[in-house]
Amino acid sequence: MSIYQHLSEFAGLPVVDFTDETDLPPEGAAWRIATEFDGTPFSAVFEDFLRQVDTAEVVALVIGYWGAEYDSGSGDPAELLVKAAERLPNLRSLFLGDIVAEQSEISWIEQSDITPLLTAFPRLERLEVRGGTGLALAPVRNETLTTLRFEAGGLPAGVVRAVGASDLPALEHLELWLGVDDYSGDATVADLAPLLTGERLPALRHLGLQNSQIQDEVAAAVAGAPVVAGLESLSLSMGVLTDEGAEALLSGQPLTHLKRLDLHHHFLGDEMAERVRAALAGVDVDLSEHQRPRDEWRYVAVSE
Structure with missing residues (x-):
């Protein structure tokens, strides 16, 4: 998109x-x-x-x-x-x-508290939000939501924690563009921990933790996360994933059950990219948009 x-x-x-x-x-x-x-x-x-x-x-x-x-x-x-x-x-x-x-610019979009939307429309099945500035969410329970997406140059940690604390038994597709701290993207791996257990997301089949300046740390956390066992597809794309994060993925739990692993916009070396492809030969692995650091500076796909 x-x-x-x-x-x-x-x-x-x-x-x-x-x-x-x-x-x-x-x-x-x-x-x-x-x-x-x-x-x-x-x-x-x-x-x-x-x-x-x-x-x-x-x-x-x-x-x-x-x-x-x-x-x-x-x-x-x-x-x-x-x-x-x-x-x-x-x-x-x-x-x-x-x-x-x-x-x-995406990080100039001024959002608000969207919690009332999920209570006012209890039969909502799909909610997608672009922009993280001013965005707020409180934990909710929703029986019908199957898709929840947040596109942001910086997703507030409070929103990430609220998603993790919500009961979303029907949710199949979750996508979070975590972004950078310059644009309110202050979520940490600790904030992701409740999501990664999968306990409140029994129907989840796609998880996207994307566009992150801490993509290596996210990859390391995902490598041992219980939620992965039930997934069909996983996206750690758009961020600053390096060989360190890819090594963590390869050293963690098996990912061969996945149909698709999306790592596009990455900073992997050629040798590591080939290792990932070889280890996941039966998985559709997207390693497109190979980036080169600019004077050692690595950047996410979408920030401002």
């Missing part, structure tokens, strides 16, 4: 932009609600959407640009959605922050 292009599909549905001139699409579309810089306030666009669309039929929403914090008309999209929850009884999939780099 690119942070440079708007979503054209979400939750298996084509994305349709809402405007006053938009013809109502056939059933089976994900509506995108957004404004533009110095455009109509997002809160007004959202109110128009509620008035013009049969919201009882909406199953998927994509929330795009809603303005900057200094713009009094921007509105908090999470708060607006919670207030409209009764009018969206069949909402199953939500992407919060379909904002591309030319509109706002």
Whole structure:
């Protein structure tokens, strides 16, 4: 998923932009609600959407640009959605922050406490969030959520801990872009520990702990984590994974049961890359986007 292009599909549905001139699409579309810089306030666009669309039929929403914090008309999209929850009884999939780099760098996207979304929409199956600044989450229990993704240049440790403390018995896909501490990505391996036990995630089949400046430490923790035994795919991509982290993976529990191991955007040497491929010959291993340090400086794929 690119942070440079708007979503054209979400939750298996084509994305349709809402405007006053938009013809109502056939059933089976994900509506995108957004404004533009110095455009109509997002809160007004959202109110128009509620008035013009049969919201009882909406199953998927994509929330795009809603303005900057200094713009009094921007509105908090999470708060607006919670207030409209009764009018969206069949909402199953939500992407919060379909904002591309030319509109706002990912670490400038100003989020809020998204906990109320998971309580206001108890039948939500898919929640994806872009942007970590101001993002907050408290532990929740949700019986229906199958996909939870956070895209961030820096994911706050409090959010990581809240996910680990949540009861999500149906969750199959979890993806965390941990980021860097310059952009609030202050999570440590200790914060990941509850997730790595897998005790609250019995249905988990994909785990992504990605885009991290401590990717070697994450890899070492994953190498002995009980949650891995139940996975079909694992992603430690987009970060600063080096030979040290790859060695930890190879020295840990077997990974041959995986269908896919995603390590793209990495700093492995050629010899170590070949060792990984040889050790996991039956696994689809992605070692693309081989990076070279810049004056010994290693960088994550997405930060600012």
